[in-house]
Amino acid sequence: MARERVAILGGGPAALACAWQLSSSASLRDRFEITVFEMGHRLGGKTASSRDEQGRILEHGLHILFGFYESFFRLVREAYAELDRPPEHPLATWRHAFHPDGLGGLWETLGAGGPVLFQYPRDGGVPGDGREPRPRDHALHMVLGCLQVLGGYGPFQQVEAALFPSGESWRSLGARSPSEATLPRLRRRVHRLARLLERGAGERVIVAAIDGLRPALHAALERHQDSGLTLGLVFADLWLSLARGVLVDDVLGVGGFQAIDHLEWTDWLGQHGAHPCSLGSSMGQAVHDAAFSFIDGDPARPSVAAGAAARGQLAAYTYRGAGFFKMQAGMGEAVLAPLYLGLKRRGVRFAFFHRVEALRLDPTGRRIQAVDLRRQVELREGPLSYRPLVDVDGVECWPEEPLWDQAVEVQGHGSVESYWSQRPGLAQRLELGQDFDRVVLGIPVGALPRVCGDLIAASPRWARMVEQVGSIATVAAQLWFDQDLESLGWPHPPTLLSRLPPPLTTWCDMSHLLKLERLHGVEARQLSYLCGTQSGPFLAPRPEDDPDFPRREHARLVDDCELFWDQHLRLFLPRAGRERLVSSYLRVNCEPHARCSLALPGTLSARIAPGDTGFDNLVICGDWTDNRLYLACAEGSVRSGVMAASAISGQGFPIG
Numbered sequence: 001m002a003r004e005r006v007a008i009l010g011g012g013p014a015a016l017a018c019a020w021q022l023s024s025s026a027s028l029r030d031r032f033e034i035t036v037f038e039m040g041h042r043l044g045g046k047t048a049s050s051r052d053e054q055g056r057i058l059e060h061g062l063h064i065l066f067g068f069y070e071s072f073f074r075l076v077r078e079a080y081a082e083l084d085r086p087p088e089h090p091l092a093t094w095r096h097a098f099h100p101d102g103l104g105g106l107w108e109t110l111g112a113g114g115p116v117l118f119q120y121p122r123d124g125g126v127p128g129d130g131r132e133p134r135p136r137d138h139a140l141h142m143v144l145g146c147l148q149v150l151g152g153y154g155p156f157q158q159v160e161a162a163l164f165p166s167g168e169s170w171r172s173l174g175a176r177s178p179s180e181a182t183l184p185r186l187r188r189r190v191h192r193l194a195r196l197l198e199r200g201a202g203e204r205v206i207v208a209a210i211d212g213l214r215p216a217l218h219a220a221l222e223r224h225q226d227s228g229l230t231l232g233l234v235f236a237d238l239w240l241s242l243a244r245g246v247l248v249d250d251v252l253g254v255g256g257f258q259a260i261d262h263l264e265w266t267d268w269l270g271q272h273g274a275h276p277c278s279l280g281s282s283m284g285q286a287v288h289d290a291a292f293s294f295i296d297g298d299p300a301r302p303s304v305a306a307g308a309a310a311r312g313q314l315a316a317y318t319y320r321g322a323g324f325f326k327m328q329a330g331m332g333e334a335v336l337a338p339l340y341l342g343l344k345r346r347g348v349r350f351a352f353f354h355r356v357e358a359l360r361l362d363p364t365g366r367r368i369q370a371v372d373l374r375r376q377v378e379l380r381e382g383p384l385s386y387r388p389l390v391d392v393d394g395v396e397c398w399p400e401e402p403l404w405d406q407a408v409e410v411q412g413h414g415s416v417e418s419y420w421s422q423r424p425g426l427a428q429r430l431e432l433g434q435d436f437d438r439v440v441l442g443i444p445v446g447a448l449p450r451v452c453g454d455l456i457a458a459s460p461r462w463a464r465m466v467e468q469v470g471s472i473a474t475v476a477a478q479l480w481f482d483q484d485l486e487s488l489g490w491p492h493p494p495t496l497l498s499r500l501p502p503p504l505t506t507w508c509d510m511s512h513l514l515k516l517e518r519l520h521g522v523e524a525r526q527l528s529y530l531c532g533t534q535s536g537p538f539l540a541p542r543p544e545d546d547p548d549f550p551r552r553e554h555a556r557l558v559d560d561c562e563l564f565w566d567q568h569l570r571l572f573l574p575r576a577g578r579e580r581l582v583s584s585y586l587r588v589n590c591e592p593h594a595r596c597s598l599a600l601p602g603t604l605s606a607r608i609a610p611g612d613t614g615f616d617n618l619v620i621c622g623d624w625t626d627n628r629l630y631l632a633c634a635e636g637s638v639r640s641g642v643m644a645a646s647a648i649s650g651q652g653f654p655i656g
């Protein structure tokens with residue numbers, strides 16, 4: 001029997017996950033012939049990274065993989081297992097490529113200000129091993145977590161130690177301040193709530209207990225502004241509000257997270273009792289930073305749907321092994337090359353340099369009849385022949401520039417990954433029945449107005465989705481310094497630190513990559529990755545309307561960074577002057593497809609699920625689809641790819 005031809009458009013993590021799942025058994029490989037059409041010379045989209053001529057790893061932005069990424073880690077582990085690399089390979093197994101970590105922090109502006117660090121406790125689990133806990137467990141875990149922080153016992157003692165660096169604890173502070181009547185009272189109430197939970201009390205009793213302790217909590221908060229204790233109280237206040245909201249609004253029940261989709265995250269927490277001081281704190285605002293979620297990129301206008309944020313917070317709490325994992329190479333090397341090599345072995349075909357220009361409907365308006373492409377580069381050995389990887393010290397890497405020696409001739413100029421590129425290319429049309437039977441659309445939402453005009457005109461659901469699911473430009477910086485972290489003035493171990501001043505609001509020490517990079521001609525001892533948002537409009541302009549846009553945006557980033565180096569770098573690296581900088585890489589992700597998807601209040605219901613597009617032979621995947629996680633991340637993307645594969649094959653592959 002002829003195999004069904006599946007054309008996957010786009011080569012990001014969602015599309016690759018779909019290809020992986022759809023080729024995961026011999027019987028599936030007998031059923032489907034899969035071709036991935038990618039506009040660029042590499043895979044990964046917003047997770048792509050590459051090596052430049054100096055040996056540097058250049059990333060789209062900082063990427064951290066969280067311990068709750070069940071689908072993502074399952075995919076990665078399967079890919080490494082299938083590759084079965086020799087032990088001498090620098091990234092022989094997934095364990096070589098991902099190291100458990102968990103030291104995170106926020107730059108807190110409350111009181112005297114400064115870093116507040118959290119050490120997420122390790123556990124014996126392995127991400128990718130199993131499913132998430134049942135929904136009710138989420139809420140109870142969360143409440144227990146708050147109580148453990150407040151009470152200063154159990155596995156959260158490490159968190160408490162970070163919150164009270166002087167060695168004091170909630171309990172000792174309470175005991176040392178007998179005149180502060182609110183503290184012992186609060187402690188008694190906390191212990192009562194803990195006992196209720198241990199006895200498995202019902203949700204109504206728990207909510208009443210939370211409400212009962214709140215006045216004492218707020219009184220303590222107001223009394224203790226500026227002290228280390230405030231941070232612990234703020235932390236508990238926020239988590240208790242989240243727990244209360246989850247229980248009262250039954251978001252784990254019938255209405256689901258969409259029931260609170262119309263509300264902004266901090267407004268919703270406020271409705272469930274959080275103190276304004278907690279809401280305005282860095283802890284209260286941390287989700288906005290993590291999700292790049294600011295209206296028009298304006299730091300003064302944070303906004304994220306309560307449902308999406310609550311879902312993300314709850315999921316994050318279910319991590320296995322470690323709070324997060326740090327890659328021991330670039331994302332391209334640790335994740336995308338193994339996936340690509342595994343897919344090639346399974347017979348999946350790759351058409352690099354193929355830019356999708358339009359999806360065309362048939363006269364009934366119910367099926368994709370054709371896909372218009374532009375082949376940006378002609379290859380010597382045919383359109384599917386590109387070999388994209390290079391060997392750098394035994395590791396398969398993606399070069400920063402296409403490997404032009406495989407091309408017939410190089411025409412035009414500009415990046416093959418840019419909608420602003422000036423490459424004439426060859427127009428090509430894929431026809432239903434001849435070239436494909438099914439289409440998987442893995443192109444990001446920001447680019448859909450260009451690519452899916454017919455679909456948007458034919459379907460009000462599509463029009464609503466494209467109009468409402470917003471995206472935002474992001475910025476990233478990589479800095480190589482000639483002194484180590486300690487000499488530059490950071491007194492703690494390598495940390496993932498958020499809530500820094502814009503535009504580079506998140507910082508992570510990545511010096512462990514230096515040994516892999518071995519820069520040519522430069523001695524670097526510390527490597528910093530930073531990223532954040534770029535202010536600007538809800539939609540990227542059309543290239544024909546504003547040909548100079550990418551250049552201007554990059555110039556703006558350079559100016560903003562100058563200011564950042566002068567004013568803010570010293571907050572966390574006080575001895576890192578410009579004279580210490582030996583190399584840098586700045587990047588603005590302002591292209592329609594490079595923008596980060598947003599989960600703004602009132603928009604989750606506009607998302608379309610991968611298998612429910614309304615068009616017979618089309619499924620979709622990406623972090624912008626209804627993948628039940630909503631915040632843009634590698635896990636949401638992989639989940640959507642798995643959902644797309646389930647819809648095509650009729651097999652219910654596990655998610656989460």
Ligand SMILES: Cc1cc2nc3c(=O)[nH]c(=O)nc-3n(C[C@H](O)[C@H](O)[C@H](O)COP(=O)(O)OP(=O)(O)OC[C@H]3O[C@@H](n4cnc5c(N)ncnc54)[C@H](O)[C@@H]3O)c2cc1C
Nearest residue numbers: 010011012013014039045046061063064356622623633634
């Ligand atoms: C700065 C930054 C930092 C991030 N950090 C993290 C993090 O720490 N952890 C985390 O989990 N997530 C992080 N994310 C989010 C994560 O990168 C995305 O959620 C994920 O990459 C989305 O995957 P996707 O497959 O949906 O889309 P994409 O990754 O955008 O992939 C889409 C693909 O489609 C291709 N394409 C686009 N247009 C066309 C066309 N016309 N024709 C053919 N191909 C086309 C693109 O080239 C690309 O390969 C970050 C995102 C950004 C922007």
